Amino acid sequence: MKVILQRSLQADVRVDGDIVGQIDHGLVALVGIAHGDSVDTVRAIADKTANLRIFPDEAGKMNRNVVEAGGGVLAISQFTLLADCRRGRRPSFTAAAPPDMAKNLYERYADHLHSLGLPVARGIFAADMAVSLVNDGPVTIILDSDEIIR
Known part of the structure; x- marks a missing residue:
């Protein structure tokens, strides 16, 4: 599982021009589910997402998590995070979980x-989405379950 977290001042996701999810401030989470991921993997990465201290305190230091900062999460499914670009010019997505499993997780x-x-807030799984955000900081964090829990 790979998740890209972007601290944002505001974010929304649109499908066919209509907003289907939005947050005022918090985290945009681009979520890639891989073969071998499980409910335990998802819970561990969700716990890490919620508890990362990447929001500023009164002194401007990154000491608060998204809950303490009063933020939300805009979760977007993004299988392309599992792209393998080592060979050729066309990425391979064989590491991505099958759609039914990925949607569930x-x-x-x-x-x-x-x-x-x-x-x-959520995007729509497997839809063609347009994601807009104002990256705050900018702060962008990569969570990879292979590095965190395996």
Whole structure:
């Protein structure tokens, strides 16, 4: 599982021109589910997402997590995070989980964040989406389950 977190001042996702999810401030989470990921993987990465201290405190130091900062999460499924570009000019996506499995685990990631007290907005799985955000900082963090929990 790979997740790209971007601290944002505002963000939204549109499908066919209509806003289907938005947050005022918090994190945009681009979520890639891989073969071998499980509910345990998703929970561990969701816990890490919610608890990373990447929001400023009163002194401007990154000492608050998204919950403490009063933010939300905009979760977007993005299988292209699992692209293998080592050979040729066309990426291979064989590391990405099959769609049914990926959708289930993506939904569980968002559900677990919600269970931790976060407002969670979502994109539409497998839709062609337009994501807009104002990156705050900029702060961009890469979470890779192979490095964090395996």
